[in-house]
Amino acid sequence: MNPAKVLQKEEIAPGIFLMNLETPRVAAKAQAGQFFVLRVDDKGERIPLTIADFNRKEGQIVTVFQVVGRTTAKLADLKVGDELATLVGPLGKPTEISQFGFTVLIGGGVGVAALYPILREFKKAGNFTYTIQGARSKEFLIWEEKLLAYSDKLILTTDDGSKGRKGVVTDPLKEVLEKEKVDLVFAVGPSMMMKFVSEITREYGVKTVVSLNPIMVDATGMCGACRVEVGGKTYFGCVDGPDFDGHQVNWELLLARQRMYCDEEEIARKNNA
Amino acid sequence: MPKIKAQEQLPKERIHNFNEVSFGYTLEEGQKEAERCLQCKRAPCRQGCPVGIDIPAFIALIKETKFLEAAWKIKETNSLPAICGRVCPQEIQCEKFCTLRHKDEPVAIGRLERLVADLEIEKGFKIPEVRKKLKTPVAVVGSGPAGLTVAGDLARRGYPVVIFEALHQAGGVLVYGIPEFRLPKKIVQAEVSYLESLGVSIELNTVIGQTLSLDDLFKEGFKSIFLGLGAGAPVFMKIEGENLNGIYSANEFLTRVNLMRAYLFPEYDTPVKRGKRVAVIGGGNVALDAARTALRLGAEKVYLVYRRTEAEMPARQEEYEHAKEEGVEMLFLTLPVKFEGKDGWVEKMVCIKMELGEPDETGRRRPVPVPGSEFSLDVDQVIIAIGTRANPLLISRVPGLRLNERGYIKVNERGRTSKKGVFAGGDIVTGSATVISAMGMGKVAAQAIHDYLS
Ligand SMILES: Cc1cc2nc3c(=O)[nH]c(=O)nc-3n(C[C@H](O)[C@H](O)[C@H](O)COP(=O)(O)OP(=O)(O)OC[C@H]3O[C@@H](n4cnc5c(N)ncnc54)[C@H](O)[C@@H]3O)c2cc1C
Ligand code: FES
Numbered sequence: 001m002n003p004a005k006v007l008q009k010e011e012i013a014p015g016i017f018l019m020n021l022e023t024p025r026v027a028a029k030a031q032a033g034q035f036f037v038l039r040v041d042d043k044g045e046r047i048p049l050t051i052a053d054f055n056r057k058e059g060q061i062v063t064v065f066q067v068v069g070r071t072t073a074k075l076a077d078l079k080v081g082d083e084l085a086t087l088v089g090p091l092g093k094p095t096e097i098s099q100f101g102f103t104v105l106i107g108g109g110v111g112v113a114a115l116y117p118i119l120r121e122f123k124k125a126g127n128f129t130y131t132i133q134g135a136r137s138k139e140f141l142i143w144e145e146k147l148l149a150y151s152d153k154l155i156l157t158t159d160d161g162s163k164g165r166k167g168v169v170t171d172p173l174k175e176v177l178e179k180e181k182v183d184l185v186f187a188v189g190p191s192m193m194m195k196f197v198s199e200i201t202r203e204y205g206v207k208t209v210v211s212l213n214p215i216m217v218d219a220t221g222m223c224g225a226c227r228v229e230v231g232g233k234t235y236f237g238c239v240d241g242p243d244f245d246g247h248q249v250n251w252e253l254l255l256a257r258q259r260m261y262c263d264e265e266e267i268a269r270k271n272n273a
Numbered sequence: 274m275p276k277i278k279a280q281e282q283l284p285k286e287r288i289h290n291f292n293e294v295s296f297g298y299t300l301e302e303g304q305k306e307a308e309r310c311l312q313c314k315r316a317p318c319r320q321g322c323p324v325g326i327d328i329p330a331f332i333a334l335i336k337e338t339k340f341l342e343a344a345w346k347i348k349e350t351n352s353l354p355a356i357c358g359r360v361c362p363q364e365i366q367c368e369k370f371c372t373l374r375h376k377d378e379p380v381a382i383g384r385l386e387r388l389v390a391d392l393e394i395e396k397g398f399k400i401p402e403v404r405k406k407l408k409t410p411v412a413v414v415g416s417g418p419a420g421l422t423v424a425g426d427l428a429r430r431g432y433p434v435v436i437f438e439a440l441h442q443a444g445g446v447l448v449y450g451i452p453e454f455r456l457p458k459k460i461v462q463a464e465v466s467y468l469e470s471l472g473v474s475i476e477l478n479t480v481i482g483q484t485l486s487l488d489d490l491f492k493e494g495f496k497s498i499f500l501g502l503g504a505g506a507p508v509f510m511k512i513e514g515e516n517l518n519g520i521y522s523a524n525e526f527l528t529r530v531n532l533m534r535a536y537l538f539p540e541y542d543t544p545v546k547r548g549k550r551v552a553v554i555g556g557g558n559v560a561l562d563a564a565r566t567a568l569r570l571g572a573e574k575v576y577l578v579y580r581r582t583e584a585e586m587p588a589r590q591e592e593y594e595h596a597k598e599e600g601v602e603m604l605f606l607t608l609p610v611k612f613e614g615k616d617g618w619v620e621k622m623v624c625i626k627m628e629l630g631e632p633d634e635t636g637r638r639r640p641v642p643v644p645g646s647e648f649s650l651d652v653d654q655v656i657i658a659i660g661t662r663a664n665p666l667l668i669s670r671v672p673g674l675r676l677n678e679r680g681y682i683k684v685n686e687r688g689r690t691s692k693k694g695v696f697a698g699g700d701i702v703t704g705s706a707t708v709i710s711a712m713g714m715g716k717v718a719a720q721a722i723h724d725y726l727s
Contacts, residue, residue: 004478025484039441045533045542046441070542086441088478217533217543220439220480221664222449222505223525227516234509234516239666253516256617260518264544271539 004038004087006078007060013140015067016110017076018052024059026051026089032097032117033211033243036061036089037219040074044085047071048216048238050188051090052113061089064113064142070268091219092242095209097121101183104176105151106132106169106197108189112143114211115188116150122186123150130180131155132172134193138163170196177204184209187246191254198246208246212237214257229253276378277306284598288568291453291536294595295359298381300340303388307335309373310380317370318382323713324351324422328367328382335385344393347386348401352425353418353464353712355394356447358387359456361709362589394463400470405431409726412437412495414481414667417445418708419699420501421468422715423722428471430723435495436473439480442532445503447708449532450524452562454569455592458531482667487695497694497722500682501715504700506664509657510554514612519546519619523555523563523658530566545570548654552576552622554609555658556586561593563656564601575601576650580608580627580640606640610647612655623649661705668701679704688718689725696722 008020026036035048053062067076078084095118103122107115112133123129131151135141137160148154155172156164165172169189176182177200187197188211201208214226219238226237229250235241280296281287287294298306310332318328326347334343347354363369363383371379393399411427413420416438424434442448444461469475479485490498507522509515526545529535533543551567553560556579564575577596579586582605586593597603606627613621626646629638663680675683675691681704682697684690690697698714700706 025479029484043534043541086478088439088441088480089484091480091483217525217528218440220483220505221666222507223528224507224509224522225525229516234511253617256518257516259617260546261544264538268539268542268544 004084006080006082006084009078009080012064013142016064016140016142017067018062018064018113019075021061021063021084021087022059023061023087026087027054027056027059027061030054030056030061030090031094032121033095034090034092035219035242036063036087036091037216038075038084038088039086040071040078041085044074045071046086046217046219048091048213048219050114050211052116054117064110066110069265070272073272088219092238093240095121095186095211095243097125099126101127102130102180103127104130104132104173104182104185106134106173106185106187106189106193107147108134108169108187108193109136109140110142111189111193111211112147115186116143116146118186118188119147120150128152130176130182132157132169134158134169134189136160168196169193170200173197173200177201177206182206185246187211191251191258194246195249195251195255198249198251202247209243210246210249211242212244212249212254213242214254215260227257274309274377276309276381277302279381279384284600287454288599291569293457294454297391298384298388300338300388300392303335303340303385304338306381306385307332310336311372313372317372318367318380321366321368321370323366323709324716326350326367326386331389332380332382332385335389340389340392341396341399344389345399347390348393350716351712352422352468354386355390355460356418356456356464357709357712358383358385358390359460360451360589362707364590366709391460394460398467398470401429403429403431403472407431407433409496410435410494411497411499411722411726412490413499413501415445415501415503415699415701416443416465416475417501417503417699417711418447419503419711419715420445420499421465422712423499423501423698423719424473425468425471426716426719427722428468428473432723432726434473436475437479437481437485437490438475438477440532441477443475443477445501449528450559450562452527452531452566454565455562480666482670487671487692491694496726497696499715499718499722500667500690500695500697500701501699501711502664502667502697502701504661504663504681504705506662507657508660508662510609510659512609512611514614514619515657517612517614517619518617519548519614519653520612520655520657521546523553523559523656524661526563526656527559527566530570536570546654547571548652550574550650550652551654551656552578552609552650552652553656553658554578555660556581556588557658557660558588558592560658561588561596561601563658565596565599567654567656568599568601572654576604576652577601578604578607578609578624580606581637582606582629585637608640608642613649619652619655621649622652622655623647661700663701663704686717687721688714689721694725
């Protein structure tokens with residue numbers, strides 16, 4: 001059997017939860033950059049969440065999520081000891097890890113949790129890790145100490161300036177691109193942020209890898225809900241990704257497809273109220 | 274005397290619900306139909322059945338009103354009769370060879386199979402006793418008809434069998450593809466539970482190739498592995514505008530509706546777009562299922578767009594008739610060439626007219642475009658059902674597993690792959706075919722696995 005038990009739940013920032021899940025087989029295979037799919041209950045939707053950390057020995061994975069829709073709200077309502085209806089993974093290709101040299105790693109919002117295992121592997125592989133973490137305001141900055149542990153330099157930005165630099169992640173990004181010979185940029189967070197990051201790094205000709213989050217259903221390559229266009233070709237985000245070359249991604253398409261079910265989300269919200 | 278008709282929901286009613294279209298035979302109707310069978314000594318019908326059901330024998334039992342005995346007779350060779358009775362293309366299989374077809378209509382073998390299988394589900398299964406308990410566990414990857422058949426046959430011989438399934442429900446296409454109104458999910462669940470009562474265990478939510486590798490399975494102690502992965506990856510048309518919002522693969526559309534129950538949204542959480550003007554592209558069972566599902570979700574107009582003609586449609590005859598009755602509009606000899614949209618959503622489908630030219634490698638006349646015949650349709654939803662291919666997820670990661678030119682697993686006539694101890698069958702070998710052909714290959718492979726392990 002593939003158990004999926006909630007071992008720990010904690011609200012680490014307003015509306016942002018950390019969950020520790022017992023799922024030995026998934027933990028045994030998890031690698032940085034991969035995700036899993038869950039269904040909270042038998043009427044639930046299948047949604048992908050990134051594996052933010054894993055402990056192979058204990059058979060556990062960690063996920064960090066923000067409550068945005070019905071599924072994440074239900075998930076946040078689970079109690080320690082509850083079982084998920086479905087937990088399947090690890091899915092997607094692991095992030096390519098090698099010794100690139102000077103790397104800039106950018107995490108926005110809850111994307112920071114997804115960035116963490118990648119940062120750790122980048123550091124272990126001998127890269128210089130220049131990390132930029134962005135959030136709306138200081139209470140939404142998460143996992144700062146965990147990032148610090150593997151970052152040669154950590155820059156914080158908040159939209160309102162309540163902590164770190166006032167502004168967005170692209171400001172310090174531009175500066176480091178001006179000053180240093182950057183070998184690789186890795187970005188994970190809201191699509192809009194990854195788009196802006198990619199636009200800037202393109203000007204500097206610096207290779208940029210982004211972790212995309214299209215809508216998914218099965219996440220095994222069976223449906224094509226997760227179609228993304230990269231370099232003019234269609235790929236399935238779930239099996240060909242989630243990592244892609246940020247300079248080649250058709251961002252307008254990704255953003256439009258992510259809004260596909262806006263009306264239905266509204267109906268679901270009203271239905272719940 | 275023609276076939277006894279089975280009662281059906283009226284088209285104008287059934288397009289508003291997902292209940293099964295056909296009510297099937299009553300016991301009286303079934304017995305009457307069974308009376309039509311000539312009980313031919315040579316039983317030509319049997320050559321049309323890939324799993325070798327003793328058709329005259331079970332029909333004779335129905336004639337004698339031994340309905341449950343008839344079900345048990347079928348169960349000797351087919352573990353999934355309630356499913357097969359509903360979805361097999363009998364007109365090109367058993368019923369095609371029925372002696373009566375020369376006079377009037379063949380015996381309704383499929384409906385009779387369904388009748389007694391449903392009765393057994395209602396009354397409770399007879400679980401055959403498994404005498405031996407063997408110590409050589411077999412892993413089956415995929416819980417579609419191929420995998421279920423292998424599992425059932427081996428469990429009955431005493432093998433411990435574990436099915437690994439990627440999705441959260443067992444059944445493969447039977448649960449994610451074929452709609453409720455043709456194959457109620459509780460029927461699939463009942464037949465799956467029958468296999469479980471034979472001792473088969475099913476591990477859901479396990480993607481072989483991701484969660485576990487084939488080598489992991491051997492390391493866990495499985496002595497042989499059967500791959501029944503299906504031909505799960507959707508094919509797209511590769512034309513302009515295909516990724517616009519509102520354009521689905523049939524797999525996605527049907528999975529949302531069937532497996533995820535989006536037709537019950539918002540009671541169930543998964544949404545699906547409910548188009549008003551829907552175009553479904555393709556001419557097979559999948560396309561018809563998608564078209565009829567779109568109608569039931571409230572579409573005002575559903576077009577079935579097929580590049581060949583009615584005569585070449587690979588769909589089951591009965592379902593084609595049903596779709597026509599329900600008001601699906603067929604656009605034959607028509608090929609979409611691009612999609613146009615506004616604000617990211619599809620609005621128009623540009624098509625070109627086709628005509629039939631020289632026969633192609635399948636013997637069907639190849640459709641060729643008629644120059645200058647472009648026209649466009651206003652649509653707000655498009656469902657692409659032009660076929661599937663092998664999903665590379667697992668098979669591209671198994672060193673030494675030989676594939677054919679089309680990317681499917683290469684096997685010998687007994688289902689043996691190039692990798693020791695690994696067998697395969699169903700759509701992952703043939704490309705998308707039928708439930709019963711997948712089951713037929715499963716039967717052959719089960720025997721081969723038994724021989725391999727003995
Ligand atoms: C909409 C639709 C309608 C159809 N209608 C008919 C009909 O009326 N009559 C008919 O005879 N045929 C019909 N068919 C065709 C028929 O369903 C298939 O030929 C048949 O299901 C093939 O069986 P299979 O066991 O090979 O594979 P599938 O039924 O495709 O099952 C494969 C299973 O394997 C699982 N799997 C795949 N890869 C992995 C992995 N790596 N790890 C774990 N699990 C995995 C999949 O999730 C799936 O559950 C229809 C098909 C569709 C899509
Ligand atoms: S989510 Fe279905 S193919 Fe990617």
